Amino acid sequence: MRVVLRFICAALILSPVWCESPDADGTPYGDFVRFGNVLDSVMDKCNVQVQYNCSAACRIGVEIVISTPRRTGVTVYRRTWTNHKRFGKPRSRTVHLVFPPAVLYRRDFFVRRPLETCNVVLRAWMVHLFENEIGGNHDKGYDQSLVRTSTSLRTLPLSERPAYPQTSSVSWGAWLMWQLTKDTVRKCPHESDIVDILTFPFASTGERFGVIHTFSSFRNRDLEWRRTLAFKQPRMTLSVWLYLLSWCSQSLCGIVKHVNENRNYGSPLIMLSDTGDIVVQVQMLDGEEKAFTAHAALPLHTWIRLDIFFQVSEAKLTITKILPGEMTLETNHFFDFRQPVQFNDTSGYFVIGGCSYLQGFHGYIGPIRYYRLGSKNVTNPLSPIRMLKELDRLHRHCEEMRHVTEDYLQALRQNRDVSRDVCESYYGGLKRKFGHRECAQTWSWDQQRRFNLTLRLLEEHQELIKGLGHSRRHLVRLGRVIFQDAVKTISKAEESDGGLDLMSSVIEQLQVSSCWGHQHSSLLLATLLLAGLGVPVDLEQGHVYSLIGAVSDDRLALMHLGYKHMQGLDGFPKDQNTAYGYYANIGKQTSLDRDKVQDSWQTLTEHVHLNNDDELHTQTGELGDIVQYLKHQADRGDVESQKSLARMLLWGSNGVEKDIRAAVMWYARSALQMVDPSAMYDYAILLLKGTGVKKNRTLGLELLKKAADMGSVEALNGLGWYYSNIVKDGRKAFRYFELAAQNGSRDGLFNVGVYHLNGDNPDKPDSNETAAFHYFLDAAQLGHVDGAVQSALFLSTGSIKGVPRDPDKAVLLLKQVSEMNGHLGFMVKDALQTYQRGSCC
Secondary structure (H helix, E strand, O other): HHHHHHHHHHHHHOOOOOOOOOOOOOOOOEEEEOOOOOEEEOOOEEEEEEEOOOOEEEEEEEEEEEOOOOOOOOEEEEEEEOOOOOOOOOEEEEEOOOHHHHHOOOOOOOOOOOOOOOEEEEEEEEEOOOHHHOOOOOOHHHOOOOOOEEEEOOOHHHOOOOOOOOOOOOOHHEEEEHHOOOOOOOOOOOOOOOEEEEEEEEEEEEOOOOEEEEEOOOHHHHHHHHHOOOOOOOOEEEEEEEEEOOOOOOOEEEEEEEOOOOOOOOEEEEEEEOOOOOOEEEEEEEEEEEEEOOOOOOOOOOEEEEEEEEOOOEEEEEEEEEEOEEEEEEEEEEEOOOOOOOOOOOOOEEEOOOOOOOOOEEEEEEEEEEEEEOOOOOOOOOOHHHHHHHHHHHHHHHHHHHHHHHHHHHHHHHOOOOOOOOOOOOHHHHHHHHHOOOOOOOOOOHHHHHHHHHHHHHHHHHHHHHHHHHOOOHHHHHHHHHHHHHHHHHHHHHHHHOOOHHHHHHHHHHHHHHHOOOOHHHHHHHHHHHHHHOOOOHHHHHHHHHHHHHHHHHHHHHHHHHHHHHOOOOOOOOOOOHHHHHHHHHHHHHHHHOOOOOOOOOOOOOOOOOOHHHHHHHHOOOOOOHHHHHHHHHHHHOOHHHHHHHHHHOOOOOOOOHHHHHHHHHHHHHHOOOOOOHHHHHHHHHHHHOOOOOOHHHHHHHHHHHHHOOOOHHHHHHHHHHHHOOOOOHHHHHHHHHHHOOOOHHHHHHHHHHHHHHHOOOOOOOOOOOHHHHHHHHHHHOOOOHHHHHHHHHHHHHHOOOOOHHHHHHHHHHHHOOOOHHHHHHHHHHHHHHHHHHOOO
C-alpha cells in the first residue's frame, strides 16, 4: 500500500497545478511578490518574509495548500492584508505561519487523525483593488491574482513525525493517556483483501438455512480508499467449491446470495437451476437487475469449483470439474452487462446456501475464498483434500451400494434366485436374452467382494424385507434394525476379550446402515471415530460421517455439528457463522416438532444427573413409586397430581410411555373441577386444537375465559390466539396478547412481536422490526422456541436498525432451544432406560 501511495503523491507533486515558478520579473509597472526567506519543510512556529511592490491599491495574500491521497488543493491557512499606497518603494512583511497539528505530528492522544500529505505548498499572491472593492470585497484570490509565487515544502512520513508537545494543562486522565501513547510507533494494521469465508465444508440440506457472513469497511485506510474508489468501477472475485447430491428441487436454488440493506438481492446472486445450470444475477447502478445463465449441466457426486470475476460491466465465470484420475475439466463463460455493476459488500449480508428468501441445494459447500478488490489469478485449493476426497468416495460407494440393493430387492420382488453366485457373463447374457432367468443379477467379483457384508445382511433379513416392502423408506427401517444390532454388539464388545474384532464388525455394519439412509448410524460412527471409543481416533473419518449425517437433515447430527463448530472441538474450526447454519435448522425443526405431540419419536427433554439418586428415582416409569403415588392421589381428586400425570403421559416424561388418550382424560378431570386456572387452560387448548379429543370450541372458550378471570396469563394469551385465528378479530386479539405480555407470558411476548413485525398493531399499523426484535428476545429468554429462532435471525444478519450483529448470542439462543427438541428427549429417555437396565451403552 505504501508503494501505491508514494506513486500517487509523486504524480500530484509533478502536476502542473502546483509546479509554478515565482514570477521574478513582475509586471511592466513593477508589481511583484516573492518570499524573502525560503522554507524547505513544514515546521511549527515558523515565520516567512513576504516582499512585494504595488503599482495601485492591492491586496496581498499568503496561504498554505495541502494535498492528500483523497483530496487536492485544500487550503489550511490564509493571511491577507491591503496596501493603499501606489508606486511606493518595495515593502516587506513578516508573516507567522500556522500549520495544522495533523500535518506536523503523528497519531497520539491529542492528534487523533493525522494527515498523510502528498504535497504542501506555500504560496503568495497579489490582486489590484478597484474603488468598489476597497471596502472589503474578498472574492478575488490566487486564481485571479496579478502576480504570484509558490514553493513546495517537505513533510515527514507519519512514522517519522514527532509526538504532539504538551503545551497546556490537561486532566490527569488525559495526561496519563498521553504519557502512554506519546512514544508509540504506529503501524498500519495488517489486513488483506482476501477473505476465506469458509475453510471447512458446510452440509447443505436443501432447505432455507445457510451460513450468514457480513463484511465491514477495511481498517487499513489505504485498502478502504481503494474499495470506495471501486464503487463506480467495481472489481471482485469469488471462488466457491460445490458438491451436488442432487440438482435443485425447484426452478432455482441459492448458492451465494447478497442481500443489501434494502432487503433486495444485491450483487452477486449465484443460483443453481433444476437442470444443473448456473444463473448469475447482479444489480446495476440504476437499480435494474440483470442476469445470465451458464449452461453447464453440473454433474452429481463431483467436486466443482466456480470462479466468478466482475470488472466494471463484464463478468467471467470459470467452472472447474475434478474428473476421475485427478484430471480437471475447465470451461469459461463470459458476459457483458453493458453498464457498471453496482457492488458494495458492506451493505447488508451474504448467505451461503439457503435463506428465508430462497432455499439452498442438497450437497456440500466447500472452501470459499473472496477477493474483495478483485483478482484474475485465483488460488483456492480443495481443502482439507484427503477428507473431501473421502467424502466423495463414500458417497459414490453408497450410491453403488444402493444400486446393488435395489437389484437384490427387484429380484426378491420377482421371486427370482437371489443367491450371490456370479452367473457366467457370456452364457448368463444369452440366457437372459432368450428369457431363461437362473440368477438374480450378474454381480462382478469386485462388487461381491466390496458388498459382501451388504448382500449377507440382505440375505439374513429376507423375511423382514418381505414384511417391510421394497421402497427406500422401508430400507431405512432395515437400516435401523442393523443399527440396533450394532449397538447390542458394542455392549458385548466391552465384556469380551475380542473387543477390537467385534468393534471392527460394528463399524462395517454401521457403514451399511448409514448408506441405507439411517443417519443415527452416521452419527454413531462419527462419535466412535472422533472419541476413539473402542477404535483408534480418526478425526478425518469422524468429520466425514458427521457431514453425511447432517446433509440428510438428521436432527441430532445437525445439533452435533453445530456444537462442534460453536466450541471448536475435535478438529472442527470454531466458526459461529457455520454453527448458526446448523442450529438455525434444528431450532426451526424444534418449533415445528412442538405441534406434533402425537409423534412417537418425541418426548420431553429432561436433564438427569446419573450420580443423583433422587433424580434417577423420578425416572422409574409407571411402576415406580412416584408414578404410582401420583396415580393414587389423582384418583382421589388431587388436581396437582392429575396435572403432573397428564403432562407425563402427554410427553412421555419421567420414564412413562406416551399415552395421548390417557393424558387428555387426566387433563379433563383436573380442569373440570374449575379450581386450577392452569389445568383449565391446558385442557381448553386441547379442546380448541382437537389434540387427542374431539374439538369443542364452546367449552374451550368457556374454560379459557374462566382461567383468565382467575389470573392465568397463559389463558389471556390463549384468548388472543382464539380471537386471532378463529374469530379473526385482530384488535381484540392484540389487546389480549398485550395483556398477557405485560404480565410475563412468553407466548404473549412473542405474539405481540409478530404484530409489530407484520404491522398489524391496530394503533400503530406500520411495521416496527426493532420493537418486534425486543419482544422476540424477551420471549426467547423465557424459553420460547419461535422467539429464539426469530431473534437469532435478526442477530445473525444485523439488518435491523439499532440492533448490532451478534452471531455468538444468536448461536447461544438457538443452542438452548435446540436442546428442547423432542427427538433428543426420546434419545435421552431411551439411553436412561438402557442405563437403568444395567448397560452403559
